[in-house]
Amino acid sequence: MNAAALPAFDTDWLPAATHLLSPARTLRHEPFDFIVVPDLLPAASAPALLPDYPHFNEAGFFPYTPQQCGPRFNALVAALTAPAFADALGAQLNIERLSQYPTLVTLCGRMNMRHGTIHTDSRSKVATALLYLNTSWPDTSAGCLRFLADAHDIDAVLVPEIRPLFGTLAMFKRADNSFHGHLPCEGERKVLQIAWVVSEEAKARKTRRGRFSRLMKQLFGGFDRRLGAGRDRNAGHLD
Ligand SMILES: O=C(O)CCC(=O)C(=O)O
Numbered sequence: 001m002n003a004a005a006l007p008a009f010d011t012d013w014l015p016a017a018t019h020l021l022s023p024a025r026t027l028r029h030e031p032f033d034f035i036v037v038p039d040l041l042p043a044a045s046a047p048a049l050l051p052d053y054p055h056f057n058e059a060g061f062f063p064y065t066p067q068q069c070g071p072r073f074n075a076l077v078a079a080l081t082a083p084a085f086a087d088a089l090g091a092q093l094n095i096e097r098l099s100q101y102p103t104l105v106t107l108c109g110r111m112n113m114r115h116g117t118i119h120t121d122s123r124s125k126v127a128t129a130l131l132y133l134n135t136s137w138p139d140t141s142a143g144c145l146r147f148l149a150d151a152h153d154i155d156a157v158l159v160p161e162i163r164p165l166f167g168t169l170a171m172f173k174r175a176d177n178s179f180h181g182h183l184p185c186e187g188e189r190k191v192l193q194i195a196w197v198v199s200e201e202a203k204a205r206k207t208r209r210g211r212f213s214r215l216m217k218q219l220f221g222g223f224d225r226r227l228g229a230g231r232d233r234n235a236g237h238l239d
């Protein structure tokens with residue numbers, strides 16, 4: 001890919017947030033606030049961006065560090081976490097000045113069958129954005145995000161399930177009923193997650209926990225994988 005692809009990662013275009021008004025978007029305020037923008041990133045930018053995405057051997061989300069990524073991906077993260085973009089996103093979800101909250105960025109490269117059980121996200125999060133980065137996805141429900149009306153029913157979808165394809169943004173305001181999850185899948189699944197959290201203390205705590213979890217998975221990943229293998233499709237977890 002030549003340098004012509006790079007301007008797509010200028011920090012100017014995302015904060016303008018015109019993509020958030022894309023005719024293809026889905027925006028709901030009941031039973032909780034969420035938005036799905038299937039075309040936040042142009043598909044043509046994938047070949048320029050993805051070589052800058054780090055490789056993961058472990059399954060799950062782990063804290064982002066600029067050192068592990070290439071410059072184009074770091075530029076994307078900077079644009080997505082910029083105050084103007086956060087405020088534009090927050091406004092869609094009835095959150096005033098989302099930029100007042102610290103951001104916690106985590107990356108996922110792989111999943112195992114344990115992931116995706118139904119949950120709301122923890123109270124320490126104000127809002128969560130998931131940007132999917134997979135250039136293809138099998139024609140199956142496995143690994144497709146579902147916003148749900150019920151804590152115990154993975155089929156109680158509020159809108160059609162969201163395929164984790166490159167450039168699709170799914171974001172919600174965390175609430176006691178912001179149920180979401182996906183059917184089990186195993187293997188590569190690239191996702192950038194931005195959580196706006198209530199305090200620096202919460203961010204530090206979650207970052208410490210995420211680093212520890214990666215270390216544990218480096219040591220005991222096989223065990224973790226086997227643990228989730230037989231999970232119920234309607235399983236949930238607290239967090
Ligand atoms: O990977 C996804 O699609 C959802 C991840 C998620 O809900 C979480 O990490 O809290």
Ligand SMILES: [Fe+2]
Nearest residue numbers: 119120121180
């Ligand atoms: Fe979640």
